[in-house]
Amino acid sequence: MDADTALATLAALGHETRLTAFRELVQAGTEGLAVGELRERLGAPGATLTAHLNTLRAADLVIDQREGRVIRVRANYAQMNGLIDYLTENCCAGGGNCAPVSSCKPSKRGKKT
Amino acid sequence: MDADTALATLAALGHETRLTAFRELVQAGTEGLAVGELRERLGAPGATLTAHLNTLRAADLVIDQREGRVIRVRANYAQMNGLIDYLTENCCAGGGNCAPVSSCKPSKRGKKT
């Protein structure tokens, strides 16, 4: 992932509604959610949600698929992995101060930092 | 790391100047950089850089230490690790679609996604 893509991805996630929406989609799993279902969960007006979804779409963080009148949205895990990779490189490049092995240990996840 | 902190961290990194600044600091390693040195590298006016540094500071992404008239700024790797952990949890929770082992393999870093 290049810097511009990482930037767009970070900016897309750096908004409360969009981060919450993405988390809902991740929790929903591979099936994803209908836009209407997501709208109900977030309690946002349609136009507002669409605007945020468009930002997430532009950042390639979600994939949608039309199923008749319903548009089903899913989290794009590949892009999230790409972002994590990018940040890991950024975090670890140069000084070797936080090697991937230490930042990715399963046992370390969930700790209070 | 809680959701609010992750949000502030993502928003802080979701700006070109701040992401570039953070990358410079990571590359600079444990010694960090003087604000003036960072300012020269970024080519930004002092007030502008200070505003961005304040955002990074509020997000706990940088640590600074005064050395006489110079303020030395360093990347806070712990916070970056915390963010990566948060995203990894978000990415992997629910569906098990992208386990940390796959997103953090050293061999996978650097791939084009």
Place this chain on the structure above:
DNA sequence: TCGATATTTCCAGAATTATGGAAATATCGC
């Protein structure tokens, strides 16, 4: 104390982003 250097705060204008109602588009079942 003074003058020089480093950085910040103050502040206001510029630019961008967010919000949501109303109208438009797409698809369905009949």
Place this chain on the structure above:
DNA sequence: GCGATATTTCCATAATTCTGGAAATATCGA
């Protein structure tokens, strides 16, 4: 085709963030 449902686009307003000059603050060496 028509009415109903799902979602988007359009658009204007509101809110936020960005930017950078000028003044203020902090520290130094003499």
